[in-house]
Amino acid sequence: MLRKFPNSATMARRDARRNSQERGFVLITMAVAAVALVAVLGLAVDVGRMFIAKNETQAFCDSAALAAALVLDGTVTGITNAKNAVTNSTNTWNLGTTKVNSPTVTFATALAGPYVASPNPATGYLFARVAATAPVSLYFIPVVANETSQNVNSSATAAQVAITSFPEGLSPYTAVSTINDPPNNFGLIIGTSYDIQWPANNGSGYLRPPCAGDLASPATMAAVTANWSSANSGYWGATSNSTIEQEIVDLNAQTIPVGVGDNIEPVLTNGQKQSQAGYLDERVNQDVNFTDNTPGVIDPSSNKYPSGTYFGDNHNGRRLLPVPIVDPTDPTHTTVLGFGQFLLLSNGNPSDYYKKNTNGNDPFCAIYAGPYCIACTSTGAGGGSTGAMRVKLVQ
Numbered sequence: 001m002l003r004k005f006p007n008s009a010t011m012a013r014r015d016a017r018r019n020s021q022e023r024g025f026v027l028i029t030m031a032v033a034a035v036a037l038v039a040v041l042g043l044a045v046d047v048g049r050m051f052i053a054k055n056e057t058q059a060f061c062d063s064a065a066l067a068a069a070l071v072l073d074g075t076v077t078g079i080t081n082a083k084n085a086v087t088n089s090t091n092t093w094n095l096g097t098t099k100v101n102s103p104t105v106t107f108a109t110a111l112a113g114p115y116v117a118s119p120n121p122a123t124g125y126l127f128a129r130v131a132a133t134a135p136v137s138l139y140f141i142p143v144v145a146n147e148t149s150q151n152v153n154s155s156a157t158a159a160q161v162a163i164t165s166f167p168e169g170l171s172p173y174t175a176v177s178t179i180n181d182p183p184n185n186f187g188l189i190i191g192t193s194y195d196i197q198w199p200a201n202n203g204s205g206y207l208r209p210p211c212a213g214d215l216a217s218p219a220t221m222a223a224v225t226a227n228w229s230s231a232n233s234g235y236w237g238a239t240s241n242s243t244i245e246q247e248i249v250d251l252n253a254q255t256i257p258v259g260v261g262d263n264i265e266p267v268l269t270n271g272q273k274q275s276q277a278g279y280l281d282e283r284v285n286q287d288v289n290f291t292d293n294t295p296g297v298i299d300p301s302s303n304k305y306p307s308g309t310y311f312g313d314n315h316n317g318r319r320l321l322p323v324p325i326v327d328p329t330d331p332t333h334t335t336v337l338g339f340g341q342f343l344l345l346s347n348g349n350p351s352d353y354y355k356k357n358t359n360g361n362d363p364f365c366a367i368y369a370g371p372y373c374i375a376c377t378s379t380g381a382g383g384g385s386t387g388a389m390r391v392k393l394v395q
Contacts (some may be wrong), residue, residue, distance in 0.1 A: 053134045056093035056156040059091055059092050060089060062156045064132075068130060072378050074381040075121075105129070107122070123165075162385045164259055171237075180337045186337055193212045193213050193365045194211050194368055195214050197235045201228070207361040223327065223328045224328055237267060260337065284345075286318040288317075296310060322339060323366075345365065373388075375390075
């Protein structure tokens with residue numbers, strides 16, 4: 001029996017039906033793929049916007065936490081100033097168009113906390129944490145999920161961190177104390193005058209009286225008299241005038257690294273007192289405050305520095321010198337206990353206080369202003385473990 005084959009017309013009809021079915025399947029597949037592609041692209045857009053918002057709010061928190069930590073000074077006023085610094089931050093989000101609303105600011109004495117919003121008293125509060133939330137509107141994700149916005153959370157913590165050693169940045173002077181207690185200012189009193197360079201000693205006594213704070217400390221007087229020779233005055237810098245100017249005016253020509261526990265006695269020298277006096281006056285005249293010769297002690301009733309004090313009025317910090325605080329323990333050892341900052345004296349604008357009031361026999365006096373906090377606008381929030389701090393992000 002012969003097999004019957006379809007004719008050409010029948011085959012053409014079958015091919016047409018097959019092609020039509022294939023075209024329908026392709027259209028359906030493309031439609032489904034297009035929906036999936038749009039969904040993926042939409043998801044990428046929304047997620048991308050959240051990533052951008054995260055970066056923007058994190059930048060806000062980082063800068064705001066640093067600004068807050070810089071103004072902490074161990075007082076309730078410092079806490080208020082820190083909150084204001086966060087509020088006044090100019091960083092924005094949403095591609096730079098929107099201010100960060102209602103950031104939270106909390107404070108602690110240690111990184112682990114606890115963090116509180118308004119510590120009182122504020123002594124020792126060195127850590128500032130800023131947290132912010134940004135509500136990001138979603139445009140594509142709501143198609144597949146019942147979410148129209150997503151909160152993006154960011155936070156940062158900055159602190160005044162103790163400095164144990166300075167490879168550079170110190171002035172070439174010292175202050176003397178026999179009390180190794182940095183949280184309590186090494187026994188020094190804020191607002192009191194101390195020698196940063198002692199008067200000449202001819203072996204039988206000082207040719208001029210030391211500064212008031214040291215005169216009132218028998219232990220300090222005894223340590224210096226017994227252990228510093230007539231060649232030592234507390235100055236430890238260079239002897240060339242050009243380098244002395246850099247050491248004092250620019251703080252960028254430190255002769256040796258200086259750290260807590262170091263013996264600084266081998267580099268003590270008399271320096272060049274007349275040129276030093278001129279460079280001290282030069283630094284004083286770079287400040288905008290020439291009138292206030294006290295750093296100011298917080299008024300407990302207002303928690304503010306009183307008007308008429310250096311920190312209570314306008315200043316730029318040029319009259320403040322970072323100084324190692326040392327203990328002359330024997331004739332061959334003068335141990336660095338820590339650091340502090342001292343306010344240089346002024347007698348007007350322009351000031352010539354040091355050139356006018358000192359010669360080779362006189363002391364250089366300066367006012368103890370408290371712990372040294374690099375770039376801070378006041379005295380820092382506490383002595384910590386060394387009396388010197390820098391502000392950095394810690395979390």
